[in-house]
Amino acid sequence: MASGTETSGSGDIGRTLDLLWDTGRRPSRGPRPGLTLERIVEAAVEVADRDGLGAVSMRRVATELGTGTMSLYRYVPGKGELLDLMLDRVQRPSENPADLGDGDWRSALHALAHASLALHRRHTWLLEVNQSRPILGPSALDGMEKVLARIRPMGLTDPELVSAVVMVDGYVVGAARTQVYQEEAERRSGLTDAEFWAAQEPSLVKAMTSGRYPVLASLSEDAFGTGFDHFEFGLQRILDGLEVLVASRRAADGVTTTDADADADADAAGNGSAAPEDPA
Numbered sequence: 001m002a003s004g005t006e007t008s009g010s011g012d013i014g015r016t017l018d019l020l021w022d023t024g025r026r027p028s029r030g031p032r033p034g035l036t037l038e039r040i041v042e043a044a045v046e047v048a049d050r051d052g053l054g055a056v057s058m059r060r061v062a063t064e065l066g067t068g069t070m071s072l073y074r075y076v077p078g079k080g081e082l083l084d085l086m087l088d089r090v091q092r093p094s095e096n097p098a099d100l101g102d103g104d105w106r107s108a109l110h111a112l113a114h115a116s117l118a119l120h121r122r123h124t125w126l127l128e129v130n131q132s133r134p135i136l137g138p139s140a141l142d143g144m145e146k147v148l149a150r151i152r153p154m155g156l157t158d159p160e161l162v163s164a165v166v167m168v169d170g171y172v173v174g175a176a177r178t179q180v181y182q183e184e185a186e187r188r189s190g191l192t193d194a195e196f197w198a199a200q201e202p203s204l205v206k207a208m209t210s211g212r213y214p215v216l217a218s219l220s221e222d223a224f225g226t227g228f229d230h231f232e233f234g235l236q237r238i239l240d241g242l243e244v245l246v247a248s249r250r251a252a253d254g255v256t257t258t259d260a261d262a263d264a265d266a267d268a269a270g271n272g273s274a275a276p277e278d279p280a
Helices: 013-021 037-051 058-065 079-090 105-122 124-128 138-154 158-189 193-208 214-218 230-253 257-271
Strands: none
Touching (some): 079 138, 105 158, 105 230
């Protein structure tokens, strides 16, 4: 994964929105009838997945498609706009309601977190993009609509609902970055994770027997083992915290858990919600 960082929204915002929402002028038929904006974006995603975001350029994408670079400019102004199209492309949500849990808000956020983690694992270049100012296309809004529809029965205020999604997303991005960086370190160093820690073992044994670190020395052998699912543990604690907030709001409003669950089931049945999906 390249060290450089790209920024969403760095292109012509108006032109990007036209392309995302198909409101701009369509290019006239060119010398390659099979060339479309969708195919250009797919090719760019394939390059980024294979070689990193730094490898994506108009020339490289044109080469992948077997056409001239100038042909691409008839469809997309440049890399800035192309990046925003790529981001929206990989966020395309699933059409399967089951992909966003079994109906209640907790299962929806749980499914969202795992789907988002998988998305970042498939497209590690997402971690290279500063998305603090995203260009909102149909895929991004479709995904947000589906999630908010499923979690609205939590009974939180609208800013709090959005914050719950932002909180889960922030947790997922941090976890994904740690996992991807670990894998990148292994590729670059040529050392497996086990070999890396084995090389430090003699020094660590001396440190633990020195008496300087009594708490660390008292930990069980599996304390830092790979068998513990840190991602799931942290995610469940986030959801537990939200559960406490939801329960307190319901108690303040005089709503019983049974009534709230019945309302949530009814809402879920009518929403056809789905989790983010990326077939690329």
